[in-house]
Amino acid sequence: KNASYHFVFTRQNRGKLDELSALIERGQLRPHVGAVYSLADIPLAHARLESRNNGVQGKIAIAVGPSAHFKETP
Known part of the structure; x- marks a missing residue:
């Protein structure tokens, strides 16, 4: 195969985050954001991310809080 890879190194920068x-x-x-999962559903989120045709367009996010649950975003 004709594959390549590269590393990206970053530094913590509070100003840029702000x-x-x-x-x-x-x-x-x-x-x-393509999908949001609760902390309890992290294994499902990981499995979806690892599947070839996961159907997610965008990032998979983890919601933190008692009312967090899975939802697809439009």
Whole structure:
């Protein structure tokens, strides 16, 4: 096969994280989330991520909280 790979190294940067958070809060940046799972459903989320045709467009997110449950996003 003609495959390649590369590494990406990043450093923790609170200022950049704050900038991203502000953009999201103002609606200027909208992360594309394809599915949301609860902490209890992490094994399901992982299995879906690992399947070849998982049907997810966007990120798989884990919701933290007592009312968190799986949902598809449009």
